[in-house]
Amino acid sequence: MKNELAKNFGYLFEDALLEEINTLGIARQFKAETTIIELGDFIKSMPLLLSGAIKITREDANGDELVLYYLEQGDTCAMTLSCCLGQTKSKIRAVAETDVSLILLPKEKMTTWLSSYKTWQAFILESYHNRVEELLQAVDTIAFLKLDERLFKYLKDKAMVNKNDELTTTHKQISEDLHTSRVVISRLLKKLENEGKVKLFRSSIKVLEL
């Protein structure tokens, strides 16, 4: 774990902090599709993403889902930060998009480190900043983009976090992620295919224009 840690965060954190993370952190792996944080969960530790990608999702009272953003290697969950500080339940769901490997940090350390390590402070502020940016982007996407543009952006994002332009997913799953119906996705995907932006297969989609 130590080398992996150094590889991903070595340039960010000072040695003393890396040491602390190394001794206090718990390494964990999740397989793709595993739910890491469920709605309403209490957060007792904070994750540092070593590899893989995590899909952050919101859900309304009717159980309708909506994808907010993806976390990638080197990221941390901003929701967790506010949960740890405010002692509230998680208002989001986190599902492993790919196989994920991460380190869990005890939440009590977070605030202590904030004052004792400048690099930690910078890291937290930086990732908070990134998260807010992504959230704003997500809002823009939902509010101002038409569904066909949203769909194409979704496909590109998904290809990005998976580092693979061949996506194994179904029209139904996409419709759930984008909060719309399967039929609509099928039709829009057909349109994108005719425009030469994607290639459709059964249970998979190849993104051509990245």
Add this chain to the structure above:
DNA sequence: ACATTAAGTGATT
């Protein structure tokens, strides 16, 4: 061969 699941399509609101 049969059942199940994914995807395509016309018509309606």
Add this chain to the structure above:
DNA sequence: AATCACTTAATGT
């Protein structure tokens, strides 16, 4: 853009 109803095609048992 959503929903219904139905078809076709691919896949699993």
